[in-house]
Amino acid sequence: MxxxxxxxxxxxxxxxxxxxxxxxxxxxxxxxxxxxxxxxxxxxxxxxxxxxxxxxxxxxxxxxxxxxLGFPSTDEKLARKILSKTAKEKAFYFYKGIGQPTDIEADSLNDFCEKLRTLDTKIIEFHTERGDFEAWVSSLGDIELAKRLKVIRGSNLSGELLRKKTYDAVKSRCDELSKAK
The missing domain is CATH 1.10.10.10 (Winged helix-like DNA-binding domain superfamily/Winged helix DNA-binding domain)
Incomplete structure (x- = not known):
């Protein structure tokens, strides 16, 4: 090509x-x-x-x-891997700030998506600024969603607009992956 x-x-x-x-x-x-x-x-x-x-x-x-654009094709195997539950030590643990853990965790991308709906926006802002969401999503094997979250981070959104953009991106990807598996 x-x-x-x-x-x-x-x-x-x-x-x-x-x-x-x-x-x-x-x-x-x-x-x-x-x-x-x-x-x-x-x-x-x-x-x-x-x-x-x-x-x-x-x-x-x-x-x-x-x-x-450089993203891997999403076949059934990759979709299942990305959507599967993680081991407890690989779950995403939400923090309010450095040294300020919450007792909220997500053990799958779908669980993460649902948690985004009700989290305090300050928690979402904290993790977005640090690139934590994209790093965790990348560890699940989803390079495309990780890049999309990086684009959202670069847009410097905050509050409810940041929540909406992040949730919409994750929800859209979960729906897409569910259709592939």
């Missing part, structure tokens, strides 16, 4: 980060592309099977597109 152009890679990354369909205008505006050039790149990405267009003329990244 030949090397992908920077613009095509930018389009794939935009669709991946957005995690929702985007229309032609949104893609051209967010990336500052001229319509003719954008159309050429989108057609090339569709032909390669990296993106798809839905009935509303919106574009989404495909599993092949994720692989093109």
């Amino acid at each position: 030949e090397k992908m152009s920077e613009t095509k890679a930018d389009i794939l990354e935009l669709l991946w980060v957005n995690d929702a369909p985007l229309n032609f205008k949104q893609i051209t505006e967010k990336l500052g592309l001229k319509p003719r050039a954008a159309n050429m790149h989108l057609l090339g990405l569709m032909k390669a099977g990296f993106i798809a267009k839905n009935a509303n003329n919106e574009y989404t990244i495909t599993p092949s597109g994720r692989v093109a």
Whole structure:
């Protein structure tokens, strides 16, 4: 396979980060592309099977597109591994701050997702700032979700908006992995 152009890679990354369909205008505006050039790149990405267009003329990244971005393909074995319960010593233990443990822990990605719904936002902020969530998710074998959590960390969100973005990312990934297993 030949090397992908920077613009095509930018389009794939935009669709991946957005995690929702985007229309032609949104893609051209967010990336500052001229319509003719954008159309050429989108057609090339569709032909390669990296993106798809839905009935509303919106574009989404495909599993092949994720692989093109460097993520491993999510097969049944990987999905089961990521979603399985961890040993007690590998569970995620939530802290309010350094040296301030809570008695809340998560022993699976689904359990982690549910805990995010009710945790104090200060706990979520503490772990996000340190990169703890992405490190734990990576230890489960989910490189893609770890990178998504890193993107969220880089957006400097706080409070309920941080909770929502984090929960939505984890919930979406849990749903996707559940379908794969």
